[in-house]
Amino acid sequence: MELSIRNLSKTYANGVVALDNISLTIPSGMFGLLGPNGAGKSTLMRILATLQECDAGSVFFGELDVLDEKDEVRRQLGYLPQDFGVYPKVSAYELLDHFAVLKGLSHRNRRREIVDGLLQQTNLFDVRHQKLGTFSGGMRQRFGIAQALLGDPKLIIVDEPTAGLDPQERVRFHNLLSDIGDDRTVILSTHIVSDVADLCANMAIINKGELLVTGATQELIDDISCKIWARFVDKKDLPYFQQRHTIISTRLLSGRTLIHAYSDSDPGDGFEEAIGDLEDVYFATIAGRHVTDACD
Numbered sequence: 565m566e567l568s569i570r571n572l573s574k575t576y577a578n579g580v581v582a583l584d585n586i587s588l589t590i591p592s593g594m595f596g597l598l599g600p601n602g603a604g605k606s607t608l609m610r611i612l613a614t615l616q617e618c619d620a621g622s623v624f625f626g627e628l629d630v631l632d633e634k635d636e637v638r639r640q641l642g643y644l645p646q647d648f649g650v651y652p653k654v655s656a657y658e659l660l661d662h663f664a665v666l667k668g669l670s671h672r673n674r675r676r677e678i679v680d681g682l683l684q685q686t687n688l689f690d691v692r693h694q695k696l697g698t699f700s701g702g703m704r705q706r707f708g709i710a711q712a713l714l715g716d717p718k719l720i721i722v723d724e725p726t727a728g729l730d731p732q733e734r735v736r737f738h739n740l741l742s743d744i745g746d747d748r749t750v751i752l753s754t755h756i757v758s759d760v761a762d763l764c765a766n767m768a769i770i771n772k773g774e775l776l777v778t779g780a781t782q783e784l785i786d787d788i789s790c791k792i793w794a795r796f797v798d799k800k801d802l803p804y805f806q807q808r809h810t811i812i813s814t815r816l817l818s819g820r821t822l823i824h825a826y827s828d829s830d831p832g833d834g835f836e837e838a839i840g841d842l843e844d845v846y847f848a849t850i851a852g853r854h855v856t857d858a859c860d
């Protein structure tokens with residue numbers, strides 16, 4: 565089912581404009597919401613999860629008025645917040661069972677079936693009697709997904725779920741997310757470009773409360789692919805290149821400084837054509853470059 569956000573705005577009491585007239589259509593499947601810290605992602609996620617009020621705008625999930633019919637939304641929604649805390653002294657099974665009761669699963673045997681199933685799906689069944697305080701970051705996040713899946717929601721929101729996970733745990737977590745994204749609408753909010761590149765068929769980039777671009781991830785990459793030029797430089801020469809070219813990223817590769825320039829045609833100066841990727845889309849968009857003109 566499609567989530568339709570129209571003209572959504574939110575300004576905090578201190579005057580910070582967290583969301584500035586955002587309109588966005590989120591189709592089913594995995595959708596990546598990408599933006600730097602402070603972009604407004606969590607504010608948007610909390611509004612969608614009915615935990616915060618907006619100032620103006622509308623949100624519909626299919627026919628459901630998300631801003632108005634909060635109780636119904638809560639029944640249909642799974643949410644993994646950025647700061648998902650667990651009770652360290654209870655076991656995974658006990659806490660998930662408790663959440664299941666809160667979700668309205670009152671029938672004992674049925675609840676047991678569902679809780680066991682979710683623990684299996686998130687690969688936590690073997691450790692279900694272990695106290696949550698002993699869990700690693702990755703295990704805790706997988707537990708967070710298990711609780712978000714209670715009640716078989718059609719809309720799932722996960723807010724920066726991979727921050728702090730080691731590479732192996734991230735891969736495991738990605739696989740889990742991609743499994744649950746098959747027949748649902750899953751919004752993944754993150755500042756990690758590769759989370760979106762790995763998982764999301766559709767995406768948006770927001771910064772400072774504004775929607776900068778949205779579309780199919782592969783199309784956005786295709787649109788920029790012919791406009792990225794790369795070269796290694798000595799660090800001391802960086803200001804020279806920054807003055808003469810539109811440098812969208814500077815990164816270290818095996819200890820050497822690699823710069824990417826954005827240009828419709830060969831910028832000269834020793835740059836070579838590079839194959840643009842989602843990081844280039846992200847950096848060029850944040851730098852205020854227009855990236856939606858297709859390549860020839």
Ligand SMILES: Nc1ncnc2c1ncn2[C@@H]1O[C@H](COP(=O)(O)OP(=O)(O)OP(=O)(O)O)[C@@H](O)[C@H]1O
Pocket residue numbers: 576577578580581582599600601602603604605606607608724755
């Ligand atoms: N309760 C609040 N009161 C005032 N300002 C706030 C409040 N919550 C967030 N902000 C500000 O609103 C802006 C957007 O914050 P938000 O947390 O939505 O961004 P974010 O993209 O989720 O970033 P992060 O990844 O750091 O959480 C930031 O400038 C932030 O400082």
